[in-house]
């Protein structure tokens with residue numbers, strides 16, 4: 001197909017894909033409410049909300065990077081280790097707000113190093129972030145803390161409120177997710193920097209010639225995703241009063257990719273936005289929760305998820321060929 | 333004779349807007365058929381339908397007298413129809429030889445083997461391209477040669493060339509025309525699209541002209557002359573003045589202050605110790621054959637190509653020494669480069685005309701990233717530039733990739749000029765632009781120079797250099813070797829300087 005032809009189909013399907021995902025999510029919710037015992041129980045709804053909020057915040061971070069034609073596989077490691085750092089510091093006697101600030105600074109520093117490797121040293125994002133992820137986890141387990149699970153010191157009610165409290169009857173994690181979504185929506189849609197990220201994702205050479213400071217903005221993308229990882233970590237730690245680094249070895253990062261791709265943000269970059277993340281998060285969050293209640297074993301869950309991820313990737317590759325040039329190979 | 337390809341009452345529309353309408357078209361076996369028309373007339377779309385890229389919206393397509401419905405270019409190729417697209421479709425990371433054999437690889441390819449046979453094949457076409465070079469490193473003209481070689485290599489019965497000569501030098505053009513005549517003798521039918529009317533009159537057996545998506549004339553080439561073609565293309569008699577370089581008689585503009593001076597600049601083996609200057613309020617034409625390093629030199633000047641540290645030379649803008657590592661600071665200093673490769677680095681394909689121009693605006697602001705987007709400003713900028721450059725789209729919200737080639741070119745120009753530069757480097761500014769629009773763009777460039785902007789125009793097309801320039805620089809082997817005054821330059825003297 002020619003570029004023009006694909007752009008067109010892409011445009012149409014982009015819209016409908018969002019809609020389809022949303023409709024499927026609603027149907028799934030209705031189905032689970034009726035068919036699953038305990039789905040609507042207060043504990044489960046709380047659990048669902050907590051997971052959805054964390055998944056959603058991580059996915060927002062991933063979305064920013066993917067729109068700029070990168071990928072950030074270090075999100076989960078950064079989330080777990082930066083929060084662990086804060087907790088460990090707090091347990092050593094630092095004020096918790098100072099400890100949090102240092103945790104955030106750690107996350108940002110990691111992002112700057114990673115962004116530098118990608119933008120200036122020109123290492124492909126997938127390898128750079130994977131390597132950094134391993135290093136960060138190594139630091140976490142080897143240097144920062146000796147245990148996987150670290151508990152938040154007692155009496156931090158204001159912090160726990162972020163995970164367990166509610167305002168206007170709506171749980172705090174949902175507020176956090178909503179605020180982050182709104183902020184990123186405005187950032188991507190309404191600021192020059194946001195537009196530049198789309199430009200870089202669309203065509204990095206054009207962006208360069210147009211005078212866009214491409215490399216600093218690539219670093220900025222990773223700073224934003226790491227900061228989102230840190231916030232997601234806050235929401236999680238606040239709701240269970242601890243941080244578990246074993247999360248790094250879970251399949252969470254694949255769930256995040258699943259949200260981004262299924263939500264309709266093509267890996268080709270330059271497309272999609274916060275709305276795609278909202279529908280993707282709801283669908284995947286529901287699916288994960290439902291499978292847990294159905295008592296589907298962890299292994300089978302992973303099998304199902306990876307199959308869906310693979311399908312989503314294949315569909316994405318068909319709809320948004322990574323490179324027009326290669327997609328034209330058949331032309332001549 | 334049954335036509336090898338025939339369209340009957342054919343229409344193709346995009347979202348209800350017809351790109352061409354109710355067209356009856358015939359391609360006879362073994363003929364060279366020129367397809368002409370203004371930008372956006374529907375030429376590319378018509379030929380893409382024949383090549384199988386798009387299905388028809390209504391009407392019928394016959395190949396060898398049999399009705400066909402092609403869904404993909406691969407199906408077209410299976411029926412013996414190959415197309416060289418207006419925008420190149422090579423894989424930049426592969427070598428020339430690999431691109432030529434793309435899709436025809438044997439399970440086990442001997443790399444050396446394909447280099448040798450590619451070398452022989454390219455030589456037989458008289459194309460001077462190194463088969464082991466990576467395509468991404470080639471200039472536009474050489475890429476075009478690889479494209480053509482690839483189509484010929486497929487041994488198609490019908491080959492469609494969409495503006496094949498736009499990037500070629502006169503010498504390469506004459507090889508190309510010899511090549512298609514040879515193909516014709518071998519029984520291949522050829523459609524070629526061009527904005528150079530003389531070419532069409534010279535090589536075509538028959539000529540078909542489209543206007544606003546309708547077929548307005550189709551006849552033997554001998555039935556046409558330049559005047560008739562233009563009349564059919566634009567549908568009204570225009571004074572021939574804008575088409576025939578009348579401005580050549582205008583006195584050259586005097587030099588303004590020196591905006592750019594380049595001294596002993598070197599980079600790799602494309603730029604070799606070159607020195608020259610550009611002045612405000614003047615158009616400086618830069619001519620050179622492929623490989624003369626004109627594009628590379630000016631890309632280094634504008635920061636698009638990075639100079640490595642051990643290569644010396646000095647670039648001064650307004651007397652200040654500058655060494656741009658990336659284009660961003662150059663753009664902010666008012667130096668913009670308008671690329672010759674619009675698809676690779678000219679526009680943002682997922683964005684509309686307005687968004688593209690607005691990106692240019694933001695990129696040109698000192699802290700453009702920190703500004704708040706105003707869609708109203710974007711729309712009014714777009715409206716302004718749409719009028720100034722006469723950018724035509726059947727749908728104003730269309731993405732740039734959906735525009736016709738010539739209109740994409742205008743968007744690229746608008747996106748650069750919205751940055752209010754003081755030095756503009758146009759690299760092949762009228763590539764793929766129709767005769768009328770060439771005149772418009774030339775008039776526009778002249779206006780810019782009259783406003784005191786320094787302008788460099790790189791062009792392989794001598795008449796363009798001669799009509800536009802106040803002053804002509806000639807590049808050869810990585811160096812500016814000669815400067816000429818427009819008044820005593822002729823096509824012959826320029827060519828002589830470029831070759832010897």
Ligand SMILES: Nc1ncnc2c1ncn2[C@@H]1O[C@H](COP(=O)(O)OP(=O)(O)OP(=O)(O)O)[C@@H](O)[C@H]1O
Nearest residue numbers: 004346351371372373374375376377734736737738
């Ligand atoms: N994929 C597409 N989607 C929407 N509109 C399109 C698409 N392709 C072409 N068009 C529109 O169809 C019209 C004809 O375009 P086409 O590319 O055929 O023109 P052309 O004659 O080749 O012009 P040029 O000389 O500038 O290359 C244009 O108005 C263009 O915007």
Ligand SMILES: [Mg+2]
Nearest residue numbers: 376418736737
């Ligand atoms: Mg065209």
